Amino acid sequence: xxxxxxxxxxxxxxxxxxxxxxxxxxxxxxxxxxxxxxxxxxxxxxxxxxxxxxxxxxxxxxxxxxxxxxxxxxxxxxxxxxxxxxxxxxxxxxxxxxxxxxxxxxxxxxxxxxxxxxxxxxxxxxxxxxxxxxxxxxxxxxxxxxxxxxxxxxxxxxxxxxxxxxxxxxxxxxxxxxxxxxxxxxx
Amino acid sequence: xxxxxxxxxxxxxxxxxxxxxxxxxxxxxxxxxxxxxxxxxxxxxxxxxxxxxxxxxxxxxxxxxxxxxxxxxxxxxxxxxxxxxxxxxxxxxxxxxxxxxxxxxxxxxxxxxxxxxxxxxxxxxxxxxxxxxxxxxxxxxxxxxxxxxxxxxxxxxxxxxxxxxxxxxxxxxxxxxxxxxxxxxxxxx
Numbered sequence: 001x002x003x004x005x006x007x008x009x010x011x012x013x014x015x016x017x018x019x020x021x022x023x024x025x026x027x028x029x030x031x032x033x034x035x036x037x038x039x040x041x042x043x044x045x046x047x048x049x050x051x052x053x054x055x056x057x058x059x060x061x062x063x064x065x066x067x068x069x070x071x072x073x074x075x076x077x078x079x080x081x082x083x084x085x086x087x088x089x090x091x092x093x094x095x096x097x098x099x100x101x102x103x104x105x106x107x108x109x110x111x112x113x114x115x116x117x118x119x120x121x122x123x124x125x126x127x128x129x130x131x132x133x134x135x136x137x138x139x140x141x142x143x144x145x146x147x148x149x150x151x152x153x154x155x156x157x158x159x160x161x162x163x164x165x166x167x168x169x170x171x172x173x174x175x176x177x178x179x180x181x182x183x184x185x186x187x
Numbered sequence: 188x189x190x191x192x193x194x195x196x197x198x199x200x201x202x203x204x205x206x207x208x209x210x211x212x213x214x215x216x217x218x219x220x221x222x223x224x225x226x227x228x229x230x231x232x233x234x235x236x237x238x239x240x241x242x243x244x245x246x247x248x249x250x251x252x253x254x255x256x257x258x259x260x261x262x263x264x265x266x267x268x269x270x271x272x273x274x275x276x277x278x279x280x281x282x283x284x285x286x287x288x289x290x291x292x293x294x295x296x297x298x299x300x301x302x303x304x305x306x307x308x309x310x311x312x313x314x315x316x317x318x319x320x321x322x323x324x325x326x327x328x329x330x331x332x333x334x335x336x337x338x339x340x341x342x343x344x345x346x347x348x349x350x351x352x353x354x355x356x357x358x359x360x361x362x363x364x365x366x367x368x369x370x371x372x373x374x375x376x
């Protein structure tokens with residue numbers, strides 16, 4: 001009996017407090033809810049804006065990250081985005097009370113043929129820095145379809161074409177000038 | 188003279204052919220579709236849960252209708268949930284979040300229950316964001332928790348299972364204030 005009492009006392013002594021921090025009020029929205037980029041050639045970039053609307057009476061800071069959803073959570077026929085580093089944006093954004101902030105998001109696909117003709121999906125996550133027990137987070141769907149052709153910086157075909165054109169023109173001028181010269185000078 | 192002009196024209200045409208081909212090939216137009224009139228917004232009420240003192244290996248449930256999620260946006264959203272390790276507010280001591288439904292020394296478990304689902308049906312909360320799912324009265328999968336329009340509300344409750352006692356390694360110390368965060372996410376359905 002004495003031993004049992006000892007054990008109960010021990011359990012009580014081990015008790016901890018599971019307590020969240022002081023409550024914060026959250027009221028913010030994000031627009032758009034989905035962004036679709038079509039025919040983006042590897043080697044090119046595309047940009048768009050996200051708008052975070054802070055509806056609270058105090059300013060808040062929001063953290064932006066990416067999240068790769070499971071196959072069942074993605075839109076049909078969309079594959080996992082290969083590298084989240086191809087999507088760039090500010091890591092944190094402060095939004096003043098009752099204000100909106102625009103966040104520039106850039107998607108840049110490396111210039112490699114293996115990334116041509118693909119359909120991917122990745123989510124952008126927006127959540128407040130300040131946390132309490134329950135915190136709200138929004139995911140924005142980013143759907144990216146790459147073009148069939150790789151955009152290798154400057155248009156090489158155009159440059160080669162101009163070079164050939166100049167060469168041919170040069171040859172033509174040289175040829176006609178030579179032809180125009182009298183073969184036998186007159187005495 | 189005529190020959191000259193014809194030859195010159197021919198040279199220019201020849202020169203332009205690759206240029207035109209190159210220009211013709213460069214017909215890729217990137218399109219970005221953004222529906223700016225759609226926005227996502229949800230609210231949670233309440234956002235805190237003061238459990239008070241807890242003992243090791245003890246279940247602590249809230250009311251099944253404890254928290255209300257409201258869709259304040261103008262699109263249909265699916266709701267996701269994820270948990271994380273609980274930490275002592277002064278740092279250095281944590282309870283790891285269980286990846287299963289079981290607790291152990293230094294490991295605690297969390298569940299959610301959607302109001303109106305099968306009584307006492309609880310789904311584990313893990314560190315990976317997972318879509319919240321209904322459980323039908325017969326125990327079958329009732330599909331994702333979806334808020335179909337502005338003003339639509341759903342209620343849910345939580346349940347916590349504290350770690351097993353382990354005085355030797357200090358995995359359950361008394362008088363410590365523990366804190367954790369549960370993230371509720373909304374994504375366009």
